Amino acid sequence: MTEAESETEAAARALLDDRLAIIRELSSITKRNAQGHVTLAKEERQAQAQLRQSLNDARARLALLQREAKDAFAKAVKAGWTPDELKQLGFAAPTAPRRARRRRAPPNDTKTTSAAPTTPSSTSDTDDTTEHAS
Numbered sequence: 001m002t003e004a005e006s007e008t009e010a011a012a013r014a015l016l017d018d019r020l021a022i023i024r025e026l027s028s029i030t031k032r033n034a035q036g037h038v039t040l041a042k043e044e045r046q047a048q049a050q051l052r053q054s055l056n057d058a059r060a061r062l063a064l065l066q067r068e069a070k071d072a073f074a075k076a077v078k079a080g081w082t083p084d085e086l087k088q089l090g091f092a093a094p095t096a097p098r099r100a101r102r103r104r105a106p107p108n109d110t111k112t113t114s115a116a117p118t119t120p121s122s123t124s125d126t127d128d129t130t131e132h133a134s
Helices: 003-077 083-088 121-131
Strands: none
Touching: 003 083
8 A cells, every 4th residue: 555545544534533433422422311311201200109199198197187177076066065156266167078070081072063054144154255355
């Protein structure tokens, strides 16, 4: 191989080496990005599970407090207080906990919608507007 050929080959290798270095960096960043997505998804699932557990714990505590309030009110009534007297003192009768409504599924459009019949007057209205628009 001549000296010119080896210089040309060396220059080509240098260009390829620079391009390969960029591909290696891109590959590394892409892998870290994918790992980041996996980590994020895992952390989101864990956070959702913790939130559900916290909400369930809070609901259980609230239910216990509501039962205690109901029992204490009943105990006061049994001791001779009337519900009106207790209300005047600022103790309203405990109410039953509200039940959460379940959300209904959206109605199926194909079953509930029907085509409106076309009447001669409605077609003539559209014809009038078309003539005026011309």
